[in-house]
Each structure stands twice: as C-alpha cells, then as structure tokens.
Amino acid sequence: MPISEIIAVGSELLTPLRSDTNSLYITRRLNDIGILVRRKWIVGDEAAVLEEALRLAMRSVNIILLTGGLGPTEDDITRKVASYVLERQLIYNEEIAQRLRDRFARLGRELPESNLRQALVPMGAILLDNPVGTAPGLWLEEGKKKIVLLPGPPREMQPMLETHIIPRLSAAFRGEPILRRIIKLAGIPESAADERIAPIYKGFPKVQTTILATPGQIEVHLTASKTVNPQAETELDQLQDKIEEALQDKVFSVEDKSLEEVVGIFLGMHQGNLAVAESCTGGLLAKRITDIPGSSQYFAGGVVAYSNQAKIDMLGVDPAVIRNHGAVSAAVAEQMAEGVRLRFGSTYGLGITGIAGPSGGSEDKPVGLVYIGWSDMVHCHSRRMQFSGDRDLIRQLAAQNALNMIRCNLV
C-alpha cells in the first residue's frame, strides 16, 4: 500500500492561534485513492528544520506533500529548501512572472519586485495552476518519489489537490481506495454503544472500527482496504448489518446525514411542519433545523421564550402552571410545545425548558435538568433529562436530544 508523509510549513502553525487543518483534507483524499499517511510534520519558517523534515520524509516514503511557505516573502522558504534538498537549480520562470504581472494589473496595481520570488522554481518542476491565488503549486519527481508543493490557504490548496494532485498520484500509484462506512447514533451513551457492538467488531479484525463521540451523538466509522483484505467490501457489509441490528433505532443515519437532515426528511415524508419553543437552548434548536437548505418547507418557525412573561404572552403558557410546577417542569414543556404549535398553526410542536447554568440551579432542580415536550394533533407528552457539563454542553445536549425526540416521534 503506498505511503505518504505530509509537511505543513509556517511559523503561525507553531503558535496557539492556528492549527494545520489541511492535512485532514489531504488525508481523506489520499485515503480515497488508497494512499496512507505515515507521519505529519509541522515546521516553522526555518530552513534547517524544513530541510531535515524533507530529507527524512524522502528517505522513508515515496509520496511527500508540503503545504505552505510558497508566498512572496523572505519567510517563504519551501521552494528554496526543496530545490536545495533535491539538488536542483532554482530557475526564473517567465510564465509565472507574466501571470503575476497580469494578476496585479487586473487589480490596478504594480507588481512589487519581491513578488518575483514566486517565479523561481526548482529545475524540472511541473507547474500546477492556482486559479485562486498567486503561488502556483509544484510537482517534482526524483526517481520514484513524488514531491508536491502546495500553497497553505485551504481555499487555494483544496482545488489544486483535486485538479492536479489526486489524478496524478492515482495514475502513479493506483492503490485500492480505503473503504469507509459511517453509522450515526443518537440516544445512547458511548459506553453503552461500545458494549453492544464491541463483541461484534472484534470478530472483524481486518476492519478498523473507530468510535467518535460528540455531544449526544456517536459515530461508528468502519474502514477497510482491499489491498490488505480482498474481502473488505463483503466484511464491511456484514459488520455494518450486524451493528445496525444490534443498535436498532439508535441508528439515525448510515449515509453520513446529520440528525437535522434526517428530521427534515421525516417531516417531509409526513407532509407535516414543525414549530419549536425554546427556553434554555435559546435558539440553538431552530438554528440547527434551519441549517438545512429547504427547511422552510417543513419548519414553520420558533419562539425563544426566555422569561416567564414571554412563555405566557408568546406561547399561552398558563401562569398558574408556572406558579405551581415552576418554569422548568414537564407541564410547562408540554404547554410550550402545544402553544407554539397552535400559534404557528403547525402539525407538530416541540418545547424545551431547562437550566443551562452556570447559576439558576437548586437541590430540587439542578443545573442540567431539561424537559422536552412534544405535541401533535392527538398527543402531548414530555421527557425529563438530566445532563451534566458546562452551559454550552448542556445546551448542545438539549438541542440534540430534542432533535432525536422529533425523529423518534416521526418514525
């Protein structure tokens, strides 16, 4: 299986402010054509360190991708170091220079002399057009080894990777793609999910199973390679089936859809629409629902009712119920769900009331207590949940569980 290393260049990547995200994108696309990543380097604008990285990478693998350090300033050392390590002369390329002059002319500006540094390329390099920025990418070969220089800004790097690099690499190495399945779960904690499926995936040692947990959501990623295992596809199918069987309705997507997308699909299937009333989530649920293009088809709208008065005025919650049960109660969650449904004239209504903290909790009703109410033409019910975590996490968990409650009510 072909193996690669990725070197990210730039002193800003060694501060607490910026991290290298390019390598994740690059890794996904390399994996797609069956190339693994063996090591990643993050180095600053220091020639000696980059030189060491490039020499060692070239000693150990045949595919090396460098991002960053192709700009027009003294600090941009990647071209220089590559030419030095590969023992190639840096040559002035008139084509690049002309393109730079044109680009600046279009912007009505004079090309600064220093920018011509970008026209210096190691001898034998193939220029890779950069439609977005000034720095062209470079493709270098040294025997079997391919060394690729790409600019650092993701919006320049990504299209160049797609257009120039992936096709060339897949022609040169033709690995089997790494196959991937993603099973998404809600309404089950990570430990419980793992307990149910560990005995299953342990029976498939050639499939790599990774469990990723985010608030209120578990993703089971299955990856396998035909190079290592000719049965990869069949094994993935079998493992996925067994996992789905074990987890039943905890599975909300096997097609990499988000929970809000799935909720939208279900609402569409029922030809219904939804309105939501939020207290502690403060708009987060409505925001997630409307993240989906076309959500206006099934989302009527929402009310963020933070105060008791707003719950009474905007949603018709009975003041006596708030007095007797408290604003954070099953009865209020249900009245919010019912109220928002009636006010918006929608098919379904959902209400969330809870204590996100950090203050506002009591012994009786601690921070993290959340009630979620559901209302449709015939039913109105609610669930009590107790979350732990900080304000942000409690709000995320409440919104995620509300979406899952919508899903479960529409199944």
Added chain:
Amino acid sequence: MPISEIIAVGSELLTPLRSDTNSLYITRRLNDIGILVRRKWIVGDEAAVLEEALRLAMRSVNIILLTGGLGPTEDDITRKVASYVLERQLIYNEEIAQRLRDRFARLGRELPESNLRQALVPMGAILLDNPVGTAPGLWLEEGKKKIVLLPGPPREMQPMLETHIIPRLSAAFRGEPILRRIIKLAGIPESAADERIAPIYKGFPKVQTTILATPGQIEVHLTASKTVNPQAETELDQLQDKIEEALQDKVFSVEDKSLEEVVGIFLGMHQGNLAVAESCTGGLLAKRITDIPGSSQYFAGGVVAYSNQAKIDMLGVDPAVIRNHGAVSAAVAEQMAEGVRLRFGSTYGLGITGIAGPSGGSEDKPVGLVYIGWSDMVHCHSRRMQFSGDRDLIRQLAAQNALNMIRCNLV
C-alpha cells in the same frame, strides 16, 4: 529563549477523522512561561517512527512533550520507545499497579492482566498523578533535557499539564512569558483593517502582529517577549494604543471578550432589554446572545419567523408591506424589529430578513442580500447588506453584523 518540540502519538491522528488539538493548548501554556515550540510531530503507533522523532527532537531541543500512546494495549508504545531511546530499563512499579487495581475495584471490575503494562515505567521516571484516567504521566530527565510523557485525552492531559508540567518547566527554565494583546474588530474587512494598521505595526518590528479573520470579525494579536526585547511591555502598550486610535469604533474589545458579551454589557449599562426577530438566521442570533450566562437579565426573547404567515401572525408585519416590498426588504426588517419589540415589551428590537440560499435568490434580490432592522422607543431604521458565500457563511455574517449593529446603536 527555551525551545521545545511536541510529539503527538496515535494512529487515529493520521486518519481524516481526528486532529491533534493538544498541541495548541500546550503551546499556549508553554508560551505563557516563555517557552517556544519549534516543531510538532504527529506519528502513529509505529515504534520506529516514534523512535526517530524522539531521537531527533532530543538532538535539537531541551524540552520535549509527548502526548498519547500511554494506554494499556500493545499499540501504546510511548513508554517502551522512551525507555529504549533513553537507554533506561522498564521497571514494574507496584504503586501504579496498586492504583490500577483500586480503580478497577471501585468500578466493581477485575483488572485485566494486560492493563499492568501501564505499571511499567522507565527507570528514574517521576510519576505524575492522573486524577481522571488510568495512565500516569511521566517526567524524565537526561542531563539538561526534560522529556514529558502525557496521556492523549485532553481532559486527562490538560489538568496534568497545569499541575505537574508547567510548574516544573518554569522552575527549570524560567523564561520570560510571551506577552499577548488581542484587539477585536467588527464592521471592517480584513484588507481594510490591514491597510490602516500595517504602517503602524511595521514600525514595531520586535512585536509579532498576526491578523486572524473569522466571518465578520478580525482579531489583531500582538505578541512580544521580554527576553528578546526588554521594552516589550512598553512597545505593546504603544502599538495597541496606536491601533485602537486608527480603528476607532471598529474595535469592540481589547479584553478578549466576544461580540455577544460586549452587547450584553452595553444592554446592562443602558438597563434595557432586547428582543429579536429572525428570518434567514433561523435562531442563530438568539443562540449567540443566550450563549452568555446571565443573558436572561437583558434578553427578552425572540421569534424565528421563517414564513410570511409567521411574520404576520407572530410579529404583526403588514401583509400589504410584504406584498409591495417583498419579505426581504428594508420595510419588513423594520416592521419585524418594531413588532418583536412591542410583542415582548422590550426596550429594543432587532429584525433580520434575508436570503441565505442556496436557492431563493433573484436578479433583483440575490442570495446573500440581508436587511437588518433596529427599533427603540424613538427610532426605527435598517441597513442593507450584501454578503457572499455559502448558506452557512451568509447566516454567520448576518448574525455577526446584527450583533455589531446592536453594539453601534448602544454606544
């Protein structure tokens, strides 16, 4: 100035699924005590690669932090490789073994034999207590060099770094802290901000100026070190003053506050409260306002009015105005602001209507067109904005500009 390298260990960090975030946290805390990071490595669970990294790091710097690979499985190679590179025997530590047994006993489980691997430590290592997980950290010294082994999960790593590592490193190296100032701007594009301040910060070559742009927000980070420049503090003061002077009311915080925090402070100062009516942002604005603990003091609530009917029913927008001007218009934005203020009985009202896309645009009213209306006891006005980008970006820009409009109206 003391220099360090960070090595992150774990094959999952070489997939498209997970990135090393520990090093950002570590870098910030190292910088705080005057230690720079020179290089970062990300390696898998492959002993030869980790060995090479550790050898090279030890050759080039005196401070090396490794995260990950301290778990109980065969794959967890960090202890073994460290003992090998440092030429120290791995010794069975009864104290760790006992702690592991206690921990499992508390959970009512038997300690698996394999977990005792975690009790093997290189000779001479100082054990660092891990209150959250099973793997203790290790502190190793080799002459002047300090080699630190920390577990990978951030919630285990971070408290151990704080409790054990930062105090020890700052005692051993006593660098001057890297000083930092953060100036946050809204309502100005990155290029315009840079044009205004570049002539200023170029006059302070010993201060490192970094400009970070997120949607609708620019952060100017100034960093300097007393070790390099004894005048660092004074220069930072001067540069910050000059930048603030140049950017005037575009500056919304010099104390690392978010725009929603600043808006909350302003609302509190005016003893007023706010209600918001959102169309295209779909709850994002209310969500950001309520991210702030205590926002119930100044946030009355909101309405997400996605459909025309909701704008009419829930906000009292005049159907004739929608007919004549369209739902995305200055008149509707103003009526939404006015309507939500009256319905919630709040001091201030804000309305957003726009086209987030990807569909719904026309030649007249393209995707990205957004009107934001403002209403208080005496005024009602609106602003027209044209954003470009995808749905997510347009929504972010709309919410950010709405917050900035609130700020500007309350100055």
